[in-house]
Amino acid sequence: xxxxxxxxxxxxxxxxxxxxxxxxxxxxxxxxxxxxxxxxxxxxxxxxxxxxxxxxxxxxxxxxxxxxxxxxxxxxxxxxxxxxxxxxxxxxxxxxxxxxxxxxxxxxxxxxxxxxxxxxxxxxxxxxxxxxxxxxxxxxxxxxxxxxxxxxxxxxxxxxxxxxxxxxxxxxxxxxxxxxxxxxxxxxxxxxxxxxxxxxxxxxxxxxxxxxxxxxxxxxxxxxxxxxxxxxxxxxxxxxxxxxxxxxxxxxxxxxxxxxxxxxxxxxxxxxxxxxxxxxxxxxxxxxxxxxxxxxxxxxxxxxxxxxxxxxxxxxxxxxxxxxxxxxxxxxxxxxxxxxxxxxxxxxxxxxxxxxxxxxxxxxxxxxxxxxxxxxxxxxxxxxxxxxxxxxxxxxxxxxxxxxxxxxxxxxxxxxxxxxxxxxxxxxxxxxxxxxxxxxxxxxxxxxxxxxxxxxxxx
Amino acid sequence: xxxxxxxxxxxxxxxxxxxxxxxxxxxxxxxxxxxxxxxxxxxxxxxxxxxxxxxxxxxxxxxxxxxxxxxxxxxxxxxxxxxxxxxxxxxxxxxxxxxxxxxxxxxxxxxxxxxxxxxxxxxxxxxxxxxxxxxxxxxxxxxxxxxxxxxxxxxxxxxxxxxxxxxxxxxxxxxxxxxxxxxxxxxxxxxxxxxxxxxxxxxxxxxxxxxxxxxxxxxxxxxxxxxxxxxxxxxxxxxxxxxxxxxxxxxxxxxxxxxxxxxxxxxxxxxxxxxxxxxxxxxxxxxxxxxxxxxxxxxxxxxxxxxxxxxxxxxxxxxxxxxxxxxxxxxxxxxxxxxxxxxxxxxxxxxxxxxxxxxxxxxxxxxxxxxxxxxxxxxxxxxxxxxxxxxxxxxxxxxxxxxxxxxxxxxxxxxxxxxxxxxxxxxxxxxxxxxxxxxxxxxxxxxxxxxxxxxxxxx
Numbered sequence: 001x002x003x004x005x006x007x008x009x010x011x012x013x014x015x016x017x018x019x020x021x022x023x024x025x026x027x028x029x030x031x032x033x034x035x036x037x038x039x040x041x042x043x044x045x046x047x048x049x050x051x052x053x054x055x056x057x058x059x060x061x062x063x064x065x066x067x068x069x070x071x072x073x074x075x076x077x078x079x080x081x082x083x084x085x086x087x088x089x090x091x092x093x094x095x096x097x098x099x100x101x102x103x104x105x106x107x108x109x110x111x112x113x114x115x116x117x118x119x120x121x122x123x124x125x126x127x128x129x130x131x132x133x134x135x136x137x138x139x140x141x142x143x144x145x146x147x148x149x150x151x152x153x154x155x156x157x158x159x160x161x162x163x164x165x166x167x168x169x170x171x172x173x174x175x176x177x178x179x180x181x182x183x184x185x186x187x188x189x190x191x192x193x194x195x196x197x198x199x200x201x202x203x204x205x206x207x208x209x210x211x212x213x214x215x216x217x218x219x220x221x222x223x224x225x226x227x228x229x230x231x232x233x234x235x236x237x238x239x240x241x242x243x244x245x246x247x248x249x250x251x252x253x254x255x256x257x258x259x260x261x262x263x264x265x266x267x268x269x270x271x272x273x274x275x276x277x278x279x280x281x282x283x284x285x286x287x288x289x290x291x292x293x294x295x296x297x298x299x300x301x302x303x304x305x306x307x308x309x310x311x312x313x314x315x316x317x318x319x320x321x322x323x324x325x326x327x328x329x330x331x332x333x334x335x336x337x338x339x340x341x342x343x344x345x346x347x348x349x350x351x352x353x354x355x356x357x358x359x360x361x362x363x364x365x366x367x368x369x370x371x372x373x374x375x376x377x378x379x380x381x382x383x384x385x386x387x388x389x390x391x392x393x394x395x396x397x398x399x400x401x402x403x404x405x406x407x408x409x410x411x412x413x414x415x416x417x418x419x420x421x422x423x424x425x426x427x428x429x430x431x432x433x434x435x436x437x438x439x440x441x442x443x444x445x446x447x448x449x450x451x452x453x454x455x456x457x458x459x
Numbered sequence: 460x461x462x463x464x465x466x467x468x469x470x471x472x473x474x475x476x477x478x479x480x481x482x483x484x485x486x487x488x489x490x491x492x493x494x495x496x497x498x499x500x501x502x503x504x505x506x507x508x509x510x511x512x513x514x515x516x517x518x519x520x521x522x523x524x525x526x527x528x529x530x531x532x533x534x535x536x537x538x539x540x541x542x543x544x545x546x547x548x549x550x551x552x553x554x555x556x557x558x559x560x561x562x563x564x565x566x567x568x569x570x571x572x573x574x575x576x577x578x579x580x581x582x583x584x585x586x587x588x589x590x591x592x593x594x595x596x597x598x599x600x601x602x603x604x605x606x607x608x609x610x611x612x613x614x615x616x617x618x619x620x621x622x623x624x625x626x627x628x629x630x631x632x633x634x635x636x637x638x639x640x641x642x643x644x645x646x647x648x649x650x651x652x653x654x655x656x657x658x659x660x661x662x663x664x665x666x667x668x669x670x671x672x673x674x675x676x677x678x679x680x681x682x683x684x685x686x687x688x689x690x691x692x693x694x695x696x697x698x699x700x701x702x703x704x705x706x707x708x709x710x711x712x713x714x715x716x717x718x719x720x721x722x723x724x725x726x727x728x729x730x731x732x733x734x735x736x737x738x739x740x741x742x743x744x745x746x747x748x749x750x751x752x753x754x755x756x757x758x759x760x761x762x763x764x765x766x767x768x769x770x771x772x773x774x775x776x777x778x779x780x781x782x783x784x785x786x787x788x789x790x791x792x793x794x795x796x797x798x799x800x801x802x803x804x805x806x807x808x809x810x811x812x813x814x815x816x817x818x819x820x821x822x823x824x825x826x827x828x829x830x831x832x833x834x835x836x837x838x839x840x841x842x843x844x845x846x847x848x849x850x851x852x853x854x855x856x857x858x859x860x861x862x863x864x865x866x867x868x869x870x871x872x873x874x875x876x877x878x879x880x881x882x883x884x885x886x887x888x889x890x891x892x893x894x895x896x897x898x899x900x901x902x903x904x905x906x907x908x909x910x911x912x913x914x915x916x917x918x
Binding site: 012015035037041043044066074075076091096111114119124125134157284386387390393400401416 | 465466468471472473474476479480483494497499500502503508522525528531533535537542545546551554555556557559570572574577578579581583584589591593603611614615616625629737741742794828829841842848849852855857858860862863872873875876
C-alpha cells in the first residue's frame with residue numbers, strides 16, 4: 001500500500017494524555033454529583049436504525065445526521081431511476097439503514113420505551129457519550145463531541161426542577177467555579193405573554209425575537225417583532241415585560257399582574273414559585289438572591305419544552321451558555337408511549353473544559369500519572385531496581401523504570417516530557433548504601449532517601 | 460410522524476444502570492493498573508478518513524469497515540457508469556470519505572505519526588473505546604464493542620514484555636480472578652521451526668495448522684499440515700515439537716536443541732528467556748511456575764507480530780481467551796514512519812464481564828448508587844425532609860426523596876427496583892422526636908436513628 005500522510009477526519013479531534021486527564025476529571029466530577037442525587041448512568045449504541053432518528057430534528061437536522069452505508073452489494077436493489085437522476089436524498093433509505101447518534105435525547109426516549117417493563121418510574125438517568133453532526137466545522141464546533149445529559153422521566157413533581165438547580169450549583173462548585181448564573185424561565189409564561197397581547201399564534205415568533213435581546217439589543221428585538229407580525233402597539237406592551245427588572249420576587253410579582261388574564265401564564269409563574277419554595281425548604285434560599293435569575297427572554301428550542309426551562313452561564317469568563325435544559329411533557333410519544341413527562345438538564349463539556357483551562361482550575365496532573373521514574377543504569381542493577389519498582393507499585397505508587405540504559409540526559413528528558421515529578425537514581429553507590437538519590441524535577445533539588453522514606457514521601 | 464415501535468440496530472446493545480456500573484468497574488480497575496505502570500490514556504475520534512483505514516485489515520477486513528455516507532448531494536460527481544452497472548464496491552470511494560474505527564491499533568499508529576513531535580519516546584499509552592465491525596451478529600459477537608489496548612512504542616527492550624506479564628497478573632488479580640494462564644510464544648520460534656524442517660515459505664501454513672491443536676487435536680493438525688504442503692516426514696519432525704511438554708524451563712531447553720541450526724529460532728528462545736529473567740529479577744519467579752506457560756502452538760495473527768506473543772485465559776470458567784498481544788516491529792510504517800517497534804496487549808472487556816458475572820465477582824452495587832430513599836409523606840413535611848436530604852448529600856451520602864406523596868407501597872417498590880438498601884421514614888412523630896425510622900430493605904428490620912446516627916451509619 002502507498003504511504004499516506006495521515007490526517008484527522010474533518011471536525012474531529014485526538015485527545016492527548018493530558019487532555020484525557022482533564023476531560024476525565026470533568027466527567028468524573030459530574031458523575032459523582034449525579035450519583036449523589038440518585039441518577040444512574042446508562043449508555044446507548046453509537047448508531048441507531050435510521051428510522052429511529054429521521055424526522056426527530058426537523059428537516060435541517062435530518063441533513064446533519066451521519067448515515068452509515070449498508071454493507072455488501074448495497075446497490076443491488078436500489079431503484080434504477082433514482083440512480084439515473086442522481087437523486088442523493090431519495091436514495092438514502094435504499095442504501096443506508098443505520099445512522100450515528102445525533103443527540104442523547106432521542107436514543108434515551110427509545111431506551112425508555114423499549115425497557116419500560118424493566119425500569120421503575122420515576123426513572124433518573126444520566127448519560128455521557130459522544131454525538132455526531134455533519135455540521136460545517138468551525139472554531140469550537142466539532143463533528144464529534146460529548147453530550148452530558150441528566151434526566152428524570154415519569155415524575156411531574158417540580159421538586160425535580162428544584163433538584164436540578166442544586167445539581168447545577170453543586171457540580172459547578174465542585175469544578176471550582178465561583179460565579180455563575182442559573183437562568184430560569186417557563187414556557188407557560190411565554191405562552192401567557194403571547195396570549196395577553198392577543199397573538200397566541202405568534203408565540204414562537206415572539207420568543208425567537210426576544211431570545212436575541214443579548215445579541216441585538218431592544219431596538220433590534222423590536223424591529224424583529226415588527227417584521228414577524230406584531231404591531232407598534234404590541235411592541236409597546238411587550239417592552240416593559242422584556243425589560244422586566246428587580247429581584248426575582250419583584251419579577252414574579254410583576255408577571256402576575258401582566259398575566260392576570262392568562263390562566264396558562266399564571267400557571268407558569270406558579271411553577272417557578274414552587275421551584276423557589278422548594279429551594280427555600282432545602283435551605284438554599286441564598287441561591288435565589290445570587291445564582292438563580294428569572295429571565296423571561298430565555299427561550300431554548302420551544303417546540304420541545306413545555307414547562308420550566310434553564311440555562312447556565314459563568315460570569316468569570318466570556319463564554320456562551322455552559323448548560324441548559326427544561327421540562328418536556330411528551331418525550332416518548334414519538335415512539336408510541338404517551339403521557340410520560342420528563343425534565344432534564346445538560347452540561348456543555350467542551351465549553352466547561354475551556355472555562356476551567358482559562359481559569360486554571362484543573363488539578364495538578366501528578367495525582368493521576370507516573371510519580372517517579374527510576375533511572376536505568378544497566379541490566380547489572382536489575383536485580384536491585386526491578387524489585388524496588390515492584391515494591392513501589394505494590395504500595396500503589398505509579399512508577400516506571402526507563403526501559404534501557406540510555407544517556408542520563410535522554411532519561412531526564414523523558415521524565416520532563418511526561419511531567420513525572422520525581423526521578424530516582426539507583427547507581428552502584430546507592431545500591432551499596434541503600435540510600436537512593438531522589439531528584440525533584442520542578443525545583444531541581446536532590447536528597448538521599450531510604451526505600452521507606454521514599455514510599456512515605458510519595459504516598 | 461408515524462409511531463414506530465422502536466428497536467435497536469442489529470448487533471448493538473443498550474447498557475442499563477447496573478450493567479454500566481459493572482462495566483465501569485472493569486474499566487476503572489484496568490485504568491488504575493495501567494496508570495500504576497506508567498501508561499497514559501488517549502482517545503482518537505470515532506471515525507477516520509476512509510483512506511486511513513482501507514487496506515490495513517486485508518480484503519475481508521475492508522468489507523467489515525462501516526463506511527459513512529457523504530453529506531449533501533453525494534451522488535453529484537459519481538461516475539454514471541458505476542451507477543449504471545450498480546458497482547457497489549467501486550462506488551464506495553466516490554460516496555464515502557469517512558469510516559468508523561475498526562480497531563484501536565491503526566488509529567493509534569496514525570496518532571503516533573501525527574503527534575510524533577509532541578510525544579516523548581518510548582510512548583506508553585492505553586485506550587478504552589468502542590470499535591465497530593459489520594460482522595454477522597451472533598451470540599457474544601456484537602457490531603459495536605469496546606476494545607481496551609495498552610501499548611508502548613519506541614522501545615525494543617524486552618523489559619516491556621516482562622512488564623506486560625505483570626500488568627496482566629495485577630489486573631486480573633485486581634478483578635478477583637484467581638486461576639488464569641498467561642501463554643507466551645515468540646514468532647521467531649515459529650519461523651525457526653519452519654526453517655528447521657526446510658519449509659520457511661510454509662511458516663504461515665504451519666502456524667495456522669498447529670494453532671488449531673486445541674480444537675481439532677493432533678490428528679486433525681497432522682491432516683491439515685499434509686493438506687498444506689508438508690510431507691509425512693515433516694509431520695514426524697513436527698510432532699514432538701507440537702506436543703512439547705514439561706516445565707517452561709524444559710520446553711525452552713528442548714526448543715534450543717530442536718532449533719540449534721536456526722539463528723532466528725534461537726533468537727526467539729533467547730527473547731523468551733530474557734523476559735523470564737526479568738520476571739525473576741522483579742521477584743515474580745513464582746509466576747513462571749504457575750501462571751506463565753510457554754505454548755508454541757500459540758500463533759495470533761502472524762502477518763502482524765514479529766516477536767513475543769501473548770494470550771490469556773481463565774481456568775475458572777470455560778471461555779475463549781480474555782486477552783492477548785505481542786511485539787510488532789513496524790507499527791507506523793503504513794503511515795511513512797519507519798523502524799518504530801512496539802509491543803502491546805489487550806483485554807477482552809465483554810468476555811471479562813461474562814467471567815466476573817459467572818463467578819459472582821462484581822462488588823455489591825450499593826457503594827456507587829443511592830444509599831437511602833426518604834419516603835415522601837407530603838409537602839407539609841418538606842421544610843423538614845428537604846434540609847435532611849440536603850445534609851445527607853453534604854456528607855457525600857447518595858440520597859433521594861421520592862418526588863411525590865405516593866402510596867407507601869409504590870415508594871417501597873421504587874426503592875426495591877432501584878436496589879436502594881435503606882429507606883427512611885419521616886412522619887409527624889419522627890419530626891417531633893427527631894428520631895427517624897430506618898428500614899433495611901434486605902433484612903426488613905427497622906430501627907430508630909437520629910440524624911447523626913444515620914450519617915455515621917451510612918458513611
